[in-house]
Amino acid sequence: MSNLVGIDLGTTFSAIAVLDEIGKPEIVPNADGERITPSVVHFPEDEDGKSLVGDIAKKALVYRADRVLQCAKQRMGDDFKYTIEDCEYSPQQISSLILKKLAQDAALTKGPIESAVITVPANFRESARKATMDAGKLAGLEVTHIINEPTAAALYYATIGDVSGRVLIYDLGGGTFDVTVADVADQDVQVVASLGDAHLGGTDFDRKLLGVFQERYEKEYDRKLFDSEEGSFRYLADAEDLKKMLSKRERAGVMISGDAGPLKVELSRAEFEELISVHIAKTATLIDGVLDEAKCEVSDISQILLVGGSTRIPYVETTLKKIFGIEPTKAVNVDEAVALGAAVYAGLRAASGVLNSAQSSAMTKIKLTDVCSNYYGTLTLNQNNTTGRTELMNSVILKKNTSLPCSNKEVFYTMSDGQTELECTITQSQFPETDPEFVNVLDKAMFGGLPPGRPAGCEIEVIFSYDLNERMHCVFRDVQTGKQHEATLNPKGVEDVSADQAALRDFIVE
Ligand SMILES: Nc1ncnc2c1ncn2[C@@H]1O[C@H](COP(=O)(O)OP(=O)(O)OP(=O)(O)O)[C@@H](O)[C@H]1O
Ligand SMILES: [Mg+2]
Numbered sequence: 001m002s003n004l005v006g007i008d009l010g011t012t013f014s015a016i017a018v019l020d021e022i023g024k025p026e027i028v029p030n031a032d033g034e035r036i037t038p039s040v041v042h043f044p045e046d047e048d049g050k051s052l053v054g055d056i057a058k059k060a061l062v063y064r065a066d067r068v069l070q071c072a073k074q075r076m077g078d079d080f081k082y083t084i085e086d087c088e089y090s091p092q093q094i095s096s097l098i099l100k101k102l103a104q105d106a107a108l109t110k111g112p113i114e115s116a117v118i119t120v121p122a123n124f125r126e127s128a129r130k131a132t133m134d135a136g137k138l139a140g141l142e143v144t145h146i147i148n149e150p151t152a153a154a155l156y157y158a159t160i161g162d163v164s165g166r167v168l169i170y171d172l173g174g175g176t177f178d179v180t181v182a183d184v185a186d187q188d189v190q191v192v193a194s195l196g197d198a199h200l201g202g203t204d205f206d207r208k209l210l211g212v213f214q215e216r217y218e219k220e221y222d223r224k225l226f227d228s229e230e231g232s233f234r235y236l237a238d239a240e241d242l243k244k245m246l247s248k249r250e251r252a253g254v255m256i257s258g259d260a261g262p263l264k265v266e267l268s269r270a271e272f273e274e275l276i277s278v279h280i281a282k283t284a285t286l287i288d289g290v291l292d293e294a295k296c297e298v299s300d301i302s303q304i305l306l307v308g309g310s311t312r313i314p315y316v317e318t319t320l321k322k323i324f325g326i327e328p329t330k331a332v333n334v335d336e337a338v339a340l341g342a343a344v345y346a347g348l349r350a351a352s353g354v355l356n357s358a359q360s361s362a363m364t365k366i367k368l369t370d371v372c373s374n375y376y377g378t379l380t381l382n383q384n385n386t387t388g389r390t391e392l393m394n395s396v397i398l399k400k401n402t403s404l405p406c407s408n409k410e411v412f413y414t415m416s417d418g419q420t421e422l423e424c425t426i427t428q429s430q431f432p433e434t435d436p437e438f439v440n441v442l443d444k445a446m447f448g449g450l451p452p453g454r455p456a457g458c459e460i461e462v463i464f465s466y467d468l469n470e471r472m473h474c475v476f477r478d479v480q481t482g483k484q485h486e487a488t489l490n491p492k493g494v495e496d497v498s499a500d501q502a503a504l505r506d507f508i509v510e
Helices: 055-059 061-067 091-110 126-138 149-159 202-221 229-248 269-293 314-324 337-348 357-364 498-502
Strands: 005-008 013-019 025-027 040-042 068-070 082-084 087-089 115-120 142-148 165-172 177-185 188-197 251-258 261-268 303-307 367-369 375-383 390-398 406-413 422-429 440-447 459-466 472-478 484-489
Touching: 005 091, 005 149, 005 337, 013 091, 013 337, 025 337, 040 055, 040 061, 040 091, 055 061, 055 068, 061 068, 061 229, 087 091, 091 115, 091 126, 115 126, 115 149, 115 337, 126 142, 126 440, 142 149, 142 337, 149 165, 149 177, 149 188, 149 303, 149 337, 165 269, 165 314, 177 269, 188 269, 202 229, 202 251, 202 261, 202 269, 229 251, 229 261, 229 269, 261 269, 269 314, 303 314, 337 357, 375 459, 375 472, 390 406, 390 459, 422 472, 422 484, 440 472, 440 484
Parallel strands: 005 115, 115 142, 165 303, 188 367
Antiparallel strands: 005 013, 013 025, 040 068, 082 087, 165 177, 177 188, 251 261, 375 390, 375 422, 406 459, 422 440, 459 472, 472 484
């Protein structure tokens, strides 16, 4: 039987989980016996393009930061390449190496890993979702589904029990922040709304501490500790250590060594809280936003579920207690909940005949309703009644936070007499934008061959449907003739990754 696998592809740490024989998810440790693996890739100079992934790569940041790549998740879907010597790597190639390492290590104890559910932040753009699926394919995995990280975590929390009512999932990891409102009753999880920031997490806090290191070193020695971002990476592990110590103690210190000599940097928890207060305040603003989107009040939230390593920072907990007046729930390991939930989801969406009877009966108790993570629309020409001018605007067809699967139809009209073609555009945005400047264009195509000689004002139906497989199907239909233009935005439909594959060599698993 093939393994049912969930992978949390994190900005800083990744984890892999499988569904066991009785339908319970379990984390599979890596070859070093660690339950989470740093999402860091090192290309050693003498290894002819081969790569090392995980802890060994993270350690290389101290001595070869120029040959180490990290936080690739934050660039997923961007038109961007990393360069190491003459080699270029896309963010999805780097992510694929991390996925490959996780699958390869898990296979040592669990047998071959052929397919997986991979998690993404709830506010990930469509291009970043597609890039995540591409990364899976490059790693040799069939990505059966992708699932939003807070949704996966909520699913896991629900399966272990003791969660009910309207809950808020606060997910603060290494590089992204997501906040989600969901209704949970027993093992039935209904997502209501999500908001997030794709660049807010523990790495920001580490960078703040690097700033303190630099400042104190200059004061002591009148010399800089580092003079580039790359140079600062040498001290990242010290910064992370100090941050973690401050989660346990009121005061902590680390020894750092620079060219002018060593220095002990000591900090109090209060000083650290001051450093990160802007970031934590931003998460509070996003909580306000998601409560608005869910049309509810602070008092409607019965439980707060913590997810992500950065929620171990005591200041996070005190901030949440101040807002909600209740203690957040910490019933799970905050680093592992997302991968475990993804493995449950792999079981929930498994094709018939894949599950054994114990797994089937575990899955029948679970129900999940997720929502559309973005607004989707099309560009239309509209008459401005005040200026009399024709303006291009974005018209929303599918609203964010609509329960999946969903479908909606809007009717538009041809602009001019004798019009035989129209431009069909599919857009995406985090907010219900009307200005085309603020939307991402996902697809653009000409729909030609409409009959000539017709007057303006012919009806065009635009139907967008979004299914459980994260696939969006769009139809632009000329009502009179029934002719239509169709587009399927299918993150699974990765056409050709062979060029990317050719550029990747096998990597060493230590
Ligand atoms: N005890 C702790 N105190 C403070 N921060 C911690 C602690 N333990 C872990 N972290 C931080 O949590 C972050 C990792 O959390 P997690 O693994 O949930 O993130 P991720 O999945 O890599 O990122 P993301 O979900 O944003 O993509 C790191 O920045 C790490 O330094
Ligand atoms: Mg995470």
